[in-house]
Amino acid sequence: MTDSFTRYGLADGVNLYVQSTAKFKTTVMYVYFHMPLAPDTVTNNALLPMVLSRGSADFPTTAAFSRHLDELYGASFGVDVVRRGEVHSIVFRIEVAGEQHIPGEEHLLQKGMETLAGVITRPLLEGDGFKADYFSQESANLKQTIEGLINDKRRYAMVRCTQAMCEGEPFALYRLGRVEDLPNITSQTLRRHHQRVLSTAPVDIFIMGNVEPEAIKAMVAKTLELPAAGPGGRVMPTTQVKREPGHPLKDVEDRLDVNQGVLVVSLRTGTTIRDEDYFPMLVANGVLGGFQHSKLFQQVREKNSLAYFAYSALETVKGVGFMYAGIEFENMAKCKEIMLAQLKAMQEGHIDDDEFGTTITTMVNDILGAADSPAAMADLAVDRVFSGRETSIEDRVKAYQGVTKDQVTAVVRKFVPDTAYFLNKTEGGK
Amino acid sequence: MEKHYDPLLKDTLFTEQLENGLTVAVLVKPGYKTTTGRVATRYGSIDSRFVNPQNGEEIQVPDGIAHFLEHKLFEEEDGNVSDKFSELGAESNAYTTYTNTTYYFSTTQKFDECFDILLGFVQNPYFTDESIAKEQGIIEQEIRMYLDDPGWRSSANLLEALYVKNPVRIDIAGTVESIHQINKDTLYLCHKIFYHPSNMVVFVAGDVDPAKVIETTRASFAKKGYSKQPEIRRIMPEEPPQVNEKQRSQQLVVNQPIFRLGFKDKQVGRRGKELLELDLTTAIIMDAVVGRGSELYTSLYESGLIDHRFGFEFSPEEAYSYSYFAGPTRDAKELQARLLAGLDAARQKGLAEADFERARKKTIGRVVSLMNDLDSAAYMFTDGFFKGIGLFDLIPVARELKLEAANERLKAHFDPEQSAVSIIEPK
Numbered sequence: 001m002t003d004s005f006t007r008y009g010l011a012d013g014v015n016l017y018v019q020s021t022a023k024f025k026t027t028v029m030y031v032y033f034h035m036p037l038a039p040d041t042v043t044n045n046a047l048l049p050m051v052l053s054r055g056s057a058d059f060p061t062t063a064a065f066s067r068h069l070d071e072l073y074g075a076s077f078g079v080d081v082v083r084r085g086e087v088h089s090i091v092f093r094i095e096v097a098g099e100q101h102i103p104g105e106e107h108l109l110q111k112g113m114e115t116l117a118g119v120i121t122r123p124l125l126e127g128d129g130f131k132a133d134y135f136s137q138e139s140a141n142l143k144q145t146i147e148g149l150i151n152d153k154r155r156y157a158m159v160r161c162t163q164a165m166c167e168g169e170p171f172a173l174y175r176l177g178r179v180e181d182l183p184n185i186t187s188q189t190l191r192r193h194h195q196r197v198l199s200t201a202p203v204d205i206f207i208m209g210n211v212e213p214e215a216i217k218a219m220v221a222k223t224l225e226l227p228a229a230g231p232g233g234r235v236m237p238t239t240q241v242k243r244e245p246g247h248p249l250k251d252v253e254d255r256l257d258v259n260q261g262v263l264v265v266s267l268r269t270g271t272t273i274r275d276e277d278y279f280p281m282l283v284a285n286g287v288l289g290g291f292q293h294s295k296l297f298q299q300v301r302e303k304n305s306l307a308y309f310a311y312s313a314l315e316t317v318k319g320v321g322f323m324y325a326g327i328e329f330e331n332m333a334k335c336k337e338i339m340l341a342q343l344k345a346m347q348e349g350h351i352d353d354d355e356f357g358t359t360i361t362t363m364v365n366d367i368l369g370a371a372d373s374p375a376a377m378a379d380l381a382v383d384r385v386f387s388g389r390e391t392s393i394e395d396r397v398k399a400y401q402g403v404t405k406d407q408v409t410a411v412v413r414k415f416v417p418d419t420a421y422f423l424n425k426t427e428g429g430k
Numbered sequence: 431m432e433k434h435y436d437p438l439l440k441d442t443l444f445t446e447q448l449e450n451g452l453t454v455a456v457l458v459k460p461g462y463k464t465t466t467g468r469v470a471t472r473y474g475s476i477d478s479r480f481v482n483p484q485n486g487e488e489i490q491v492p493d494g495i496a497h498f499l500e501h502k503l504f505e506e507e508d509g510n511v512s513d514k515f516s517e518l519g520a521e522s523n524a525y526t527t528y529t530n531t532t533y534y535f536s537t538t539q540k541f542d543e544c545f546d547i548l549l550g551f552v553q554n555p556y557f558t559d560e561s562i563a564k565e566q567g568i569i570e571q572e573i574r575m576y577l578d579d580p581g582w583r584s585s586a587n588l589l590e591a592l593y594v595k596n597p598v599r600i601d602i603a604g605t606v607e608s609i610h611q612i613n614k615d616t617l618y619l620c621h622k623i624f625y626h627p628s629n630m631v632v633f634v635a636g637d638v639d640p641a642k643v644i645e646t647t648r649a650s651f652a653k654k655g656y657s658k659q660p661e662i663r664r665i666m667p668e669e670p671p672q673v674n675e676k677q678r679s680q681q682l683v684v685n686q687p688i689f690r691l692g693f694k695d696k697q698v699g700r701r702g703k704e705l706l707e708l709d710l711t712t713a714i715i716m717d718a719v720v721g722r723g724s725e726l727y728t729s730l731y732e733s734g735l736i737d738h739r740f741g742f743e744f745s746p747e748e749a750y751s752y753s754y755f756a757g758p759t760r761d762a763k764e765l766q767a768r769l770l771a772g773l774d775a776a777r778q779k780g781l782a783e784a785d786f787e788r789a790r791k792k793t794i795g796r797v798v799s800l801m802n803d804l805d806s807a808a809y810m811f812t813d814g815f816f817k818g819i820g821l822f823d824l825i826p827v828a829r830e831l832k833l834e835a836a837n838e839r840l841k842a843h844f845d846p847e848q849s850a851v852s853i854i855e856p857k
Contacts, residue, residue, distance in 0.1 A: 023460075024802050025798050025802050026798070026799050063722070063723050063727070066723040070788045070789065072795075073794060073798070074795030076796075076799065095799065100440070101798045102798070103438070144685065147685035148686070151581075151683075151685065151688075151758075153578050153683075256683045257683055258578045259577040260571065260577070302510070306571070308568055309575070326571060327571065361516075364538075365520060368538035371463045374802070
């Protein structure tokens with residue numbers, strides 16, 4: 001099987017990607033609306049899908065909507081907001097069982113698609129706003145969810161580190177928005193935001209399953225009725241890339257009453273998904289801390305027994321990276337020193353054949369395995385939208401295998417530590 | 431080799447039980463690039479007291495040893511097994527639950543080599559005092575990570591409230607103190623007893639030749655020349671039917687209370703089809719009474735007592751079984767009162783036929799969807815195997831369930847007397 005998507009331009013800025021495969025027992029559909037990540041829209045973008053998914057004109061109560069999904073043999077429906085660089089995408093998803101597995105059932109996909117389209121385009125309105133109760137309940141829920149970030153200490157540390165590193169840049173915004181915006185959003189202003197999303201956001205639709213692309217194209221065109229684009233068209237938002245910190249490593253600390261410290265050292269990578277050395281950059285992260293065989297896990301955990309988790313991760317649209325580990329409070333300086341030393345060693349060309357070869361082999365394995373997961377395939381499809389490259393799985397395998405150690409050393413020399421964030425215990429804590 | 435075909439899932443499973451007692455199962459998935467291989471042993475954190483089948487002696491081992499052993503088995507005399515998998519481009523990992531330990535890899539490239547490594551290392555313990563000391567440091571950080579995880583603490587506290595003596599009330603990883611009591615000899619002994627082929631299962635899913643998988647497994651286990659081992663007698667303390675305490679609270683750094691309500695089954699010891707019926711029936715009841723399509727869910731949601739993070743689950747095991755409802759809330763007391771009242775009203779009234787049927791449909795659809803994913807299929811297989819449940823039993827059993835039986839179960843299980851709550855409060 002290949003991962004080739006058939007691409008159809010449904011309208012200017014509205015693209016459909018269909019992958020036909022008999023391997024999966026379900027058909028899954030994702031609809032992405034790409035908005036800029038910006039202070040005045042970030043909270044609206046997060047709140048909108050929460051309100052829309054409470055009910056539509058077709059299914060006016062949450063219970064009726066949910067029962068309808070159950071009747072479609074447990075169709076799974078979800079909404080999300082994701083952030084890639086400074087693009088804030090609102091995502092709607094539905095997955096229905098393939099009809100070949102449910103005897104006597106027909107049109108599950110058509111019904112599923114209609115349900116999804118209803119949520120996106122036929123909201124439940126009261127006057128010129130969304131249903132007031134649903135709006136106020138979801139506004140309260142969003143507040144709690146934003147504040148609930150603190151419940152997950154690792155994610156909290158990553159978000160706080162990003163905020164400290166990217167102060168003044170849109171990338172500092174948390175994907176779920178800001179509590180202080182909520183009092184200024186009403187069900188009417190959110191409805192106007194909805195109309196703005198529908199008419200200005202570029203739309204990418206991904207469908208995977210045992211489907212016939214031409215028939216799907218006709219079904220989508222008929223079922224998902226989007227308004228015509230506004231005068232400015234549907235333009236993909238851009239991301240501000242800062243290639244160097246412009247300052248020495250900055251230390252930031254928060255204190256909470258916790259049992260374990262979390263250290264996050266952020267980097268400006270100097271390279272992004274759109275650059276030529278993108279693939280060497282992915283390999284560099286793999287050698288540094290992407291896997292269990294990588295330098296960070298080996299040094300911080302296996303050799304020095306300092307942590308249970310110790311990894312690195314990249315955000316390739318923005319061009320930033322993070323090295324992170326959960327540690328004893330008193331080991332902060334030691335752990336930071338080890339992390340920075342690993343980066344420095346790579347910059348000096350210390351990459352042994354084993355860790356290099358293992359990284360490439362592991363990355364090839366991961367990318368080949370993506371073909372077995374609808375969610376991973378959708379991710380790759382989105383990746384192509386952001387990279388501007390039509391790269392198939394086979395192309396990526398070749399690209400990884402073509403990366404040389406010299407290229408990795410060259411790209412890793414662009415990595416500059418920006419901010420060291422430490423989630424510490426409260427003073428006098430145990 | 432036995433062949434099982436499911437006409438609805440259109441999947442084929444091959445199984446064979448070897449002479450040494452080991453079962454090998456292969457789920458053939460044409461067109462999949464990935465193959466996953468797993469070895470699981472019926473040895474979890476609750477198996478800390480047992481009779482040595484070699485000499486009949488009763489043994490009590492430190493808490494957390496099954497999990498510790500899982501970590502340490504990756505270490506071989508010539509290095510860490512994870513590295514060998516990585517060199518082959520495979521992902522590998524393992525997990526320990528209350529009732530079993532599972533080792534696995536997944537690969538798109540060199541299945542045969544990976545499978546040999548997997549079968550080899552689980553049979554080849556290698557422990558040194560030095561590596562045990564190193565692991566104590568790592569596991570201590572793992573334990574500390576969970577001490578800051580409110581979801582995990584909420585769950586652990588509920589189990590402490592529900593159970594008086596059953597070891598499910600003790601953390602899978604043990605405690606910082608208990609793991610320091612673990613030594614080489616105990617690890618070797620536990621390995622010898624619980625990693626006997628008669629206590630294990632091998633599972634492979636992917637586009638592979640099942641006969642070859644079975645032969646490879648047979649050859650690998652033949653090398654060790656296992657002698658027969660009688661079934662391991664696990665000693666579970668006598669658990670009283672009633673709950674240990676009605677409420678357990680803890681303060682952590684969270685933004686709002688995290689609520690968890692549990693119901694403990696009085697009767698345990700079910701296996702096979704009986705346990706599966708109990709599992710599916712209870713899951714369907716919970717969905718019909720408190721699922722998103724229910725009136726109760728709507729009323730709790732619209733009162734701001736729950737949000738989209740609210741969830742529920744039933745955990746049926748041979749040695750214990752309980753259900754829970756959990757999520758962040760603005761008012762734990764009110765949520766508890768309204769959930770108990772809603773469940774009690776459902777007990778009096780019984781389920782509506784339409785709700786029961788809807789939840790049944792959803793269950794069937796979800797099984798179909800889970801079988802897409804090799805990891806989910808593997809999890810369902812190994813989890814079911816030790817309970818005497820087959821992978822293809824789920825849908826037929828779901829289809830046979832009767833509303834009357836569900837209503838009896840609703841009355842019996844959701845008895846407020848059998849409930850306890852766990853609350854994490856903001857510090």
